[in-house]
Amino acid sequence: xxxxxxxxxxxxxxxxxxxxxxxxxxxxxxxxxxxxxxxxxxxxxxxxxxxxxxxxxxxxxxxxxxxxxxxxxxxxxxxxxxxxxxxxxxxxxxxxxxxxxxxxxxxxxxxxxxxxxxxxxxxxxxxxxxxxxxxxxxxxxxxxxxxxxxxxxxxxxxxxxxxxxxxxxxxxxxxxxxxxxxxxxxxxxxxxxxxxxxxxxxxxxxxxxxxxxxxxxxxxxxxxxxxxxxxxxxxxxxxxxxxxxxxxxxxxxxxxxxxxxxxxxxxxxxxxxxxxxxxxxxxxxxxxxxxxxxxxxxxxxxxxxxxxxxxxxxxxxxxxxxxxxxxxxxxxxxxxxxxxxxxxxxxxxxxxxxxxxxxxxxxxxxxxxxxxxxxxxxxx
Amino acid sequence: xxxxxxxxxxxxxxxxxxxxxxxxxxxxxxxxxxxxxxxxxxxxxxxxxxxxxxxxxxxxxxxxxxxxxxxxxxxxxxxxxxxxxxxxxxxxxxxxxxxxxxxxxxxxxxxxxxxxxxxxxxxxxxxxxxxxxxxxxxxxxxxxxxxxxxxxxxxxxxxxxxxxxxxxxxxxxxxxxxxxxxxxxxxxxxxxxxxxxxxxxxxxxxxxxxxxxxxxxxxxxxxxxxxxxxxxxxxxxxxxxxxxxxxxxxxxxxxxxxxxxxxxxxxxxxxxxxxxxxxxxxxxxxxxxxxxxxxxxxxxxxxxxxxxxxxxxxxxxxxxxxxxxxxxxxxxxxxxxxxxxxxxxxxxxxxxxxxxxxxxxxxxxxxxxxxxxxxxxxxxxxxxxxxxxxxxxxxxxxxxxxxxxxxxxxxxxxxxxx
Ligand SMILES: Cc1cc2nc3c(=O)[nH]c(=O)nc-3n(C[C@H](O)[C@H](O)[C@H](O)COP(=O)(O)OP(=O)(O)OC[C@H]3O[C@@H](n4cnc5c(N)ncnc54)[C@H](O)[C@@H]3O)c2cc1C
Numbered sequence: 192x193x194x195x196x197x198x199x200x201x202x203x204x205x206x207x208x209x210x211x212x213x214x215x216x217x218x219x220x221x222x223x224x225x226x227x228x229x230x231x232x233x234x235x236x237x238x239x240x241x242x243x244x245x246x247x248x249x250x251x252x253x254x255x256x257x258x259x260x261x262x263x264x265x266x267x268x269x270x271x272x273x274x275x276x277x278x279x280x281x282x283x284x285x286x287x288x289x290x291x292x293x294x295x296x297x298x299x300x301x302x303x304x305x306x307x308x309x310x311x312x313x314x315x316x317x318x319x320x321x322x323x324x325x326x327x328x329x330x331x332x333x334x335x336x337x338x339x340x341x342x343x344x345x346x347x348x349x350x351x352x353x354x355x356x357x358x359x360x361x362x363x364x365x366x367x368x369x370x371x372x373x374x375x376x377x378x379x380x381x382x383x384x385x386x387x388x389x390x391x392x393x394x395x396x397x398x399x400x401x402x403x404x405x406x407x408x409x410x411x412x413x414x415x416x417x418x419x420x421x422x423x424x425x426x427x428x429x430x431x432x433x434x435x436x437x438x439x440x441x442x443x444x445x446x447x448x449x450x451x452x453x454x455x456x457x458x459x460x461x462x463x464x465x466x467x468x469x470x471x472x473x474x475x476x477x478x479x480x481x482x483x484x485x486x487x488x489x490x491x492x493x494x495x496x497x498x499x500x501x502x503x504x505x506x507x508x509x510x511x512x513x514x515x516x517x518x519x520x521x522x523x524x525x526x527x528x529x530x531x532x533x534x535x536x537x538x539x540x541x542x543x544x545x546x547x548x549x550x551x552x553x554x555x556x557x558x559x560x561x562x563x564x565x566x567x568x569x570x571x
Numbered sequence: 572x573x574x575x576x577x578x579x580x581x582x583x584x585x586x587x588x589x590x591x592x593x594x595x596x597x598x599x600x601x602x603x604x605x606x607x608x609x610x611x612x613x614x615x616x617x618x619x620x621x622x623x624x625x626x627x628x629x630x631x632x633x634x635x636x637x638x639x640x641x642x643x644x645x646x647x648x649x650x651x652x653x654x655x656x657x658x659x660x661x662x663x664x665x666x667x668x669x670x671x672x673x674x675x676x677x678x679x680x681x682x683x684x685x686x687x688x689x690x691x692x693x694x695x696x697x698x699x700x701x702x703x704x705x706x707x708x709x710x711x712x713x714x715x716x717x718x719x720x721x722x723x724x725x726x727x728x729x730x731x732x733x734x735x736x737x738x739x740x741x742x743x744x745x746x747x748x749x750x751x752x753x754x755x756x757x758x759x760x761x762x763x764x765x766x767x768x769x770x771x772x773x774x775x776x777x778x779x780x781x782x783x784x785x786x787x788x789x790x791x792x793x794x795x796x797x798x799x800x801x802x803x804x805x806x807x808x809x810x811x812x813x814x815x816x817x818x819x820x821x822x823x824x825x826x827x828x829x830x831x832x833x834x835x836x837x838x839x840x841x842x843x844x845x846x847x848x849x850x851x852x853x854x855x856x857x858x859x860x861x862x863x864x865x866x867x868x869x870x871x872x873x874x875x876x877x878x879x880x881x882x883x884x885x886x887x888x889x890x891x892x893x894x895x896x897x898x899x900x901x902x903x904x905x906x907x908x909x910x911x912x913x914x915x916x917x918x919x920x921x922x923x924x925x926x927x928x929x930x931x932x933x934x935x936x937x938x939x940x941x942x943x944x945x946x947x948x949x950x951x952x953x954x955x956x957x958x959x960x961x962x963x964x965x966x967x968x969x970x971x972x973x974x975x976x977x978x979x980x981x982x983x984x985x986x987x988x989x
Contacts (some may be wrong), residue, residue, distance in 0.1 A: 194885040195879065451964060468969035473962030480961060481900050488879035489872070515870050562868030563861075569871065570849055570858050 194495040195488075199263070207460045208243060212274040215239075218540045221397060224277040225543070228390055229355045230399035231277045239278060242311030246284040247308035250292070255305030261432065265439035265494035272443030275543055277397055279313045282352035286429065287314030290360045294376050294414035294425035303378070303413075315356040317347035317403055318426060325556045327362060327426045328370050333404060334363035334377055334412075341412060342385075343377060343405040345522045351554075353401030354388040360413060361405075362426055369424035377410035384408065394488050395550035397543060431508045434555050435497055438490040438508075438515035441551050445486065445522040446514070448544050449479045452482035452526040459531075464513070472529065479522055486511075486518040513561035519548040584610055584635045594818025595822060598827065602644050602675040602968050611644035611674055612654075619658065619666050620674060642820050645676030647811050647832050648718050653680040653726055655799040660783045660792045665745070669724070676827060681722035681748065682703040682725065682800075683713040683770060684793065688986035690715070691956050693728065693797075694738050694790055695975075698772065700729035707731075707744065707777040709752070712769065717950075719755045719768040722748045727777070728793050731786055733981040740980050741789035743782040752776060762942040766834040794821050800951045801960075805881040805901025840936065841943040842905065843912025845874045851937075857919040866918070870911045877904035899957040899965075906948040906957075913944040940988045957971025 211467065215235070224230055240246050249264045250256025264285070271280055281537055288307050289298060291314075306312035322329055332345030343363055364372040379386060383429070385408040391400045415421065453476055456467035466472055493511035496504045523545040527534040534541050552558065591604060605611030606620040613632050615621025624632070637644055650673045656771070657665050672678040689695035698711025709729055719725065725746045732740035752775030757765035784792040813828045814821050828836075852858040852867060881901050917924040920937050927935035948954045962968040975983040 192884070195882040196890065366592055453968075457968070464968055468972075468973065470959070473966075473968050474955070474958040476966055476968060477903070477958035480966060481903055484880050484900060485876035485904065487875065488883055489876040491883075492876075492879045510872050510875060513868070514876055559865060560703035562872070565871070566868045567862045570852065570864075570867070 269443035272440030598823035836937035
């Protein structure tokens with residue numbers, strides 16, 4: 192992939208995935224899963240991975256993956272976002288897998304990644320706490336050495352699939368430290384003693400969040416403990432990657448909303464003509480197309496920038512997440528408006544994407560947060 | 572076509588430039604060399620001054636020119652649209668007669684589409700061309716004609732049949748601007764410059780061989796020109812800034828910019844001068860203002876993603892997809908970028924943004940941005956027209972109800988032009 196076009200193999204992969212998801216995941220299935228507490232279905236997740244190997248896509252071959260890059264990961268995210276598929280992809284394949292890749296030792300990667308790549312095990316990353324900050328420096332949960340090991344105490348919140356993950360990668364700090372020193376990653380099994388997990392009641396039922404209480408939970412260190420700032424850097428890198436992946440998911444959702452609203456406008460008759468024939472509708476659709484295309488260009492560029500190791504990748508990732516945030520929500524607002532009264536009903540599907548647009552806007556920091564990151568990198 | 576890659580093109584052009592580029596040459600002499608070698612417009616056909624290179628590889632060639640400081644072919648103004656239209660619709664005689672002198676900069680061109688009574692609705696033109704003997708005789712008035720005061724040739728849209736519906740009665744001509752029947756009168760713009768003009772044609776002559784396309788098919792040719800104009804208005808548009816290096820070719824290029832292209836000197840300003848935003852933010856200290864930081868970031872996001880979108884469109888084109896109405900997306904994006912940039916520039920500059928000329932910041936340049944940007948969303952088709960085009964051609968939404976296309980044009984209600 193270049194920053195401006197996809198290869199024919201990538202196009203073909205996208206086409207197959209889109210067809211598969213359209214076939215296997217009707218909105219009826221999204222509605223069924225969003226009413227469950229877990230929010231996803233283990234049997235479907237296994238099948239999706241057996242059929243298309245999505246969770247393995249960017250994991251290197253020596254750890255059981257397919258060894259592709261962020262270009263391909265972005266394609267998967269975009270298609271999952273377009274179809275609003277409820278699977279633990281963001282938590283396991285993006286957040287946890289990348290955190291392990293960024294900070295784990297060779298032995299840890301060999302141990303932890305293969306089951307994530309196969310879809311057999313679901314992992315997530317727990318970094319955010321009650322304050323809702325996306326910065327590592329805000330971490331208060333402590334890791335205390337005890338008898339050759341460690342135990343964790345404190346809490347984590349807004350954790351994607353935190354209540355259902357088999358393995359939790361936790362960002363913690365040594366007692367008495369602050370800022371970006373003293374931070375380390377640990378892993379904890381989902382059923383560890385002393386860990387209480389509570390699903391949060393969230394406005395977006397298609398992506399489940401949980402609050403985790405750690406009460407002297409035994410934990411295994413992930414990555415070297417000696418490097419005092421290594422974990423902060425690995426975490427920042429993980430968030431950059433996750434923001435780009437999420438931006439790709441968001442442009443997929445935005446494009447789907449735009450297309451559905453267009454199809455509706457072409458079909459709905461008022462005043463003896465399709466509402467799509469009114470100029471205000473046409474201009475709104477033209478604006479939506481422009482916005483979505485701009486956001487797509489940014490998301491694709493950012494994914495390619497990660498693969499290229501672009502020096503500017505932090506600013507570019509922030510740019511992509513900021514524009515995806517504004518665009519997805521704005522497109523969702525337009526889409527409801529274009530549907531009129533039916534758009535405000537629970538039965539109409541538009542609100543499912545609307546809510547995903549809002550939750551994605553906030554996740555990993557909103558547009559203003561990312562604009563500030565971008566400008567800090569470009570204007571310092 | 573043989574297998575060309577980025578690396579092979581880069582190697583080939585840099586070897587050629589190393590052997591041939593010489594700043595001591597006259598500008599026209601050098602550009603003739605470019606025309607002969609095909610490196611001036613490498614994406615053009617081999618037969619016509621190009622090398623049949625995929626459009627996607629043109630930036631590679633441009634980079635090598637820039638790296639070596641080599642002057643390129645003439646690219647500013649309507650000449651680019653004239654060339655594209657002639658390449659698409661002209662016969663060998665037209666290509667022979669016009670293309671080389673477009674590239675060397677010897678001939679300047681203008682676009683005679685808009686009239687007092689028809690702008691967005693360019694197909695409503697009432698300038699008439701009547702065949703008398705072996706000449707087309709043209710009568711009528713054009714307006715907003717950029718560069719007409721310096722143009723040798725005009726791309727003229729005129730009505731040749733009043734009994735046909737409006738689009739079917741139009742023909743497209745190349746008119747010699749240097750003749751007694753053509754009078755050009757500059758019009759002062761809101762930014763004080765006078766790039767555009769009124770053009771009065773009174774029994775002006777056009778020989779029949781200077782019709783592009785066939786009689787009655789002028790609208791199709793016009794559409795080609797307009798699509799290139801819109802596509803050219805995207806985020807990849809650039810302006811000749813000249814170089815301060817020594818050498819005859821550089822000197823003559825500087826003269827071309829300061830004299831021939833003088834009417835266009837505000838053009839960079841109308842795009843909003845995004846390049847100046849960060850330096851100005853640092854200079855004014857507003858880089859520390861959290862409100863300005865957010866606005867700047869919004870603008871940079873918009874302009875970067877517009878640039879990347881334009882590059883995606885070029886890449887698609889390079890893969891063989893034809894130039895289509897998606898060009899309108901880029902033009903619309905450029906309007907948004909220009910407007911927001913103008914707002915931020917003046918916001919950062921505060922009261923000093925009011926001052927012009929010697930009293931103003933950067934000799935009045937910041938103020939000039941604000942009063943030049945409104946052109947962007949009007950010239951080359953307004954934002955509203957771009958939205959219509961995107962909705963109808965790209966999204967296939969229903970067309971506007973037409974009340975004027977199914978009857979003879981002479982029966983269509985029109986503006987009363989005094
Ligand atoms: C700097 C500059 C340079 C120019 N250079 C040239 C040139 O070289 N050659 C040339 O031929 N022309 C040139 N033009 C003219 C330009 O193409 C026209 O001004 C433009 O197309 C608008 O036409 P108009 O001015 O007649 O406005 P109108 O068409 O009267 O439009 C007035 C308003 O009505 C809106 N409107 C019109 N039709 C519709 C519709 N169907 N739906 C919704 N809204 C609509 C427009 O968007 C606009 O807001 C130039 C203009 C400028 C500003």
